[in-house]
Amino acid sequence: MKILHVDQNHPALIAGFKALGHENIEAYDIPLAALQPLLEEVSGIVIRSRFPLDKALLEKAKKLKFIARLGAGLENIDVAFAQKQNIALFAAPEGNRNAVGEHTLGLLLALLRKIPAGDRSIRAGAWLREAHRGWELEGKTVGIIGYGNTGQQFAKKLQGFDVKVLCYDIVPDKGDRFATQVDWETLLQEAEVISVHTPETEATQKLIDRDFIQKMKHPFWLLNTARGSAVDTESLIEGLTTKKIRGAGLDVLEYESRSFTSVFGAPQMPKPLDDLICLEQVVLSPHIGGWTYESHLKLAQVILDKFETYFHPKIEKK
DSSP states (O other): OEEEEOSOOOHHHHHHHHHTTOEEEEOSSSOHHHHHHHHTTOSEEEESSSSOBOHHHHHHOTTOOEEEESSSOOTTBOHHHHHHTTOEEEEOHHHHHHHHHHHHHHHHHHHHTTHHHHHHHHHTTOOOTGGGOOOOSTTOEEEEEOOSHHHHHHHHHGGGSOOEEEEEOSSSSOOBTTBEEOOHHHHHHHOSEEEEOOOOOGGGTTOBSHHHHHHOSSOEEEEEOSOGGGBOHHHHHHHHHTTSEEEEEESSOTTOOTTSSOSOOSSSOOHHHHHHTTOTTEEEOSSOTTOOHHHHHHHHHHHHHHHHHHHSOOOOOO
16 A cells, blocks of 8 residues: 555554565655645545645545544544545544543642742742742542543543542443433533533533533533633633632643644734733643653554454454
8 A cells, every 4th residue: 555644654654564575655744735646646644734634635536545543533524425435534543542641630739739830930039939839739639521432531530539529421330430410500500620521512512611611510620631712712711710610621722733842833922811921820832732752652552453353354264
């Protein structure tokens, strides 16, 4: 097969495909318009989030047999059309789930203990102990929305703390020894921390909005390491201002580019984003929850394993 790589990934991925006898075409910096003729020749595409693989593009790829997404979400791929064309889809949520789980825990502890704010104040020449008095995680109730790969990993990381962990998911019977599955109303009534781990779908767009915030019984800390579209920024700012939200740890933002490479691409900074980054009780990171040295390799290996299982199944000898 000819396999087109449009986003740069771990060298092990290139080496793995080559070892299986396939040709790699590395096109990391080639503009989309120039890539389109190549689509007619390749059997596979490996992508992160550089551009959407919509129906119009996929219709050009007459020989396409598979699409590999180096990450969890498939929102930049027209999944329905790909399936109709019998194109295999490989995602790799297993590759970075541990990284996201650890990062989410880091954001939570940074928020509760006001670590980034304390660091900034010292660098500015102040030593303000009372101003940076924080909260302990022990005894809190943590609510996880979306109990898939990353939600489960976050719950697992919380096992070292004396906390109650609840999860909500549209799929029944997802609860396990790390989290108790509850209905939506119970989550709103009991949670003091909300962590979002949902895929990007129509149902999850602006999931955390003014209505959600108002219905939460307790003031709460909000974590989002899923997709920026899940949180309505204006509602978040309002909740932080009224102190209904005690703090927010955000690895993703509503205003990110489609490729996740920037949040400052617009000619003028959106006012909600400008307001958000000025708030002391917000901890931000640039969509790096799953971005570690270890996950870089794991993502490649997961894709290779799925590809080999699908296209090169091992025949057991009798």
